[in-house]
Each structure stands twice: as C-alpha cells, then as structure tokens.
Amino acid sequence: MAHIRKQTWTTKNGEKGSRYYVIFKDAAGKQHKNGGFKLKKDAEAARKRIEAEVAAGTYGRETLTFAVFYERWIKTKKKSLKPGSWVSYEHTFRLHILPTFGETLLGDITSMDVQTWIDELAEKKLGGKKQSEKTITPATVARCFRYFRACMKQAEAWSLIDRAPTLKINLPRNDNGELDFLEPADILKLLDAARDPERSLFAVLAMSGLRLGEALALRWRDVNFEMRAIIVERSWSYHGGFGKPKTETSRRAVGLLDALADLLRDFYHDQGSPTPDDLLFTDDGVKPLDPANVRKRFLKALEDAGLKHVTMHSLRHSYASTMLGYGASVKALQRALGHASAAMTLNVYSHLIQEDMNATLAKANQAFVRNSNVTPFPVKKAVSGQDEGK
Secondary structure (H helix, E strand, O other), X not given: OOEEEEEEEXXXXXXXXEEEEEEEEOOOOOEEEEEEEOOHHHHHHHHHHHXXXXXXXXXXXXXXXXXXXXXXXXXXXXXXXXXXXXHHHHHHHHHHHHHHHOOOEHHHOOHHHHHHHHHXXXXXXXXXXXXXXXXXXXXXXXXXXXXXXXXXXHHXXXXXXXXXXXXXXXOOOOOOOOOOOOOHHHHHHHXXXXXXXXXXXXXXXXXXXXXXXXXXXXXXXXXXXXXXXXXXXXXEEOOOEEEOOOOHHHOEEEEOOHHHHHHHHHHHHHOOOOOOOXXXXXXXXXXXXXXXXXXXXXXXXXXXXOOXXXXXXXXXXXXXXXXXXXXXXXXXXXXXXXXXXXXXXXXXXXXXXXXXXXXXXXXXHHOOOOOOOOOOOOXXXXXXXXXXXX
C-alpha cells in the first residue's frame, strides 16, 4: 500500500518549509516517490489515484518505454526458459529488437511500426561493418517476431497497452528448398578424413540422427550393444550444462546400426575400456567436447575430404534421408528423430518421401475392369431420406 511522507527542511536563513510525497511500489516491486505537494489533501488524492493505477496495472503506462518494460518482462520470462533459450532471447532482443523499439513508448508502437521493422529486418545484411551479400534468413526474422510478440502480448495481459500491435503482420516467405546433406558415401569419406573423438561423434550424428547436444551428453551406459540401441535421456548445452532433452518425445531409444556399433566398439577399446558413467566425447573426462571446436574440426574434415560445405546439423538430415530411402515410415522416423509429431517430420522431409504408386494404380485399375477378381472398394449406400450429394 502507498503511504504519505512529510519532508521538512530549514534554509540557511532560518526559514522552514515542508512538502508531502507519496511513497509506493509499482507492480514490479520497484519503489517510487511521487509528489512534492504543499497540501496534505493533494498528496492524499494522489495516493488514492496511484493505488488504483497500480492495482489495475496501468501505472506509468504513459511514460513506460519498451526497453524499461523489456527489462521487467525478461526477468519474469527467464524463470520459465532453459539457459540456452534465455541466451537466444537476450541475443535476439539486443541485436534485432531493442535498437528499433527500445526508446519508443510502449503504447506508441503500432502495427505499421512492427511491419516496417519486419520488412527492414528481412533486408538487413549480415556481418556488421564488414557486411556480406547475405541477408538475415526468414527463419531468423520469424524468431525475432515470435519473441517480440510474446513480449507485447504480456504487456497486453498486464494492461499496460490496450492491444498488442502484432496481429496480421506479414512475415517473409520461408522457402525451405532442398535440404543440404551428405550421402552415405560422402559420410564415409568424412569419417576417413576425421580423427577421434570427433570422428566417432560425426558417425553418431550421421548414423543415428541425434542432435549435437544429445550426442555430447551420451555416457557409455547409454549405448546398449545388446539391445542394439542408443538411449537418449539428456542433452548438453554450453550455457545450461546437462539437462533434459529438447522435448518429452526427445527421450527415446534409437536403433543402433551394425556399422555404427562396430565403430563405437573400437572407439570404446581405444579409450581404455571406460566406466559406464564416462562420457563418450570429452577431452577432460568431465565436460563434453566444446561445440565450437567440434564445428571447426567438422569443416576441416569436409575440406580434407573434398566435400561440399554443409552444417553439422545436416548430418541429422543425412540420417533421415537414408532411412526414408530404405523404406522407413514417417512415424518410425519421427520416433527416431524425437520430433513432437509426425506432422513436424513431414514438414521437413516430405519432399524426400518417394512413394511408388504403380502397384496401387494397377490394383485400382482392376476395380474398373469387368469380370475382374479384384474386390471393389466398399462404397456406403445413401440412407433413404438423406441428401446423397453430401
């Protein structure tokens, strides 16, 4: 609750004076001092008004900048984010959102302002002062908008703005195009050019489809040679250390190819028969390999093998394309990759699914041939009194 504080003073000439101030805390718990009223009744009126505004969550909305609100919001948001996700939020706001909206009053941001920001962001060149010809990808633009929208929707929920200015914003088209990955023959060339422990790590990524963080968190007890499976129970990130995998469906067992099993057995013996709790991929036995160094060695192996430049995540795509090419169903691939749904798997890999319709077409054709032995497709008869055209 707000209260009134009287402050008195005496000047050098011996004259006395006093003022009344309203002392209160806003919705975020920050203490404020408002006033300088000559009369106590004026301070009392201000106290009642301020208490009502704080209770309604509208105090200070006329002078609240986006940057100030962001600092309050991100402190609350951080509690629900994984460390790696929080770093992504902080990095995105600092580079792409605060430079545009930071000093703008929260209530002055319009949908047109947001659309202009999105359009300019889509044309922004990469590289800072030494700009390249490449622009920010549509996926990055979409992430920036998603984070900004979450922030503004919270401002709306807290009654700091009447309505979030994020409706009907046109985002740049995300043309996924062809996935860039290595074929199995290229994977073998990559492994020939790499050295352990990275060599075995690349093999796990390409032959099991694990995410990098999942592979770096593997212990030897997670590799079950008897069950022919790799058990994914945790993940590792540079900012958050060991933790749960990306989603609940990411906790899974992935089938162990014989080729990968043979490679990992050799790697196990080369490590001096480590204990079940020892990490597979580590320099010091405590922390996993540094992802930045792994990526550098991956690019070096690509160069030494004379292969095209791809990202390390493309090894996951290599696994998916190989499995689909040899007849894996979308549902089976979804479980192996740890996707939340088969729809997500289809969205990424639908163009790699090559269904042979010839056999189906041949059977369907027989249904239209007189005196055919093929059982026709069952068609329900319309019930009397119903519209047969529905």
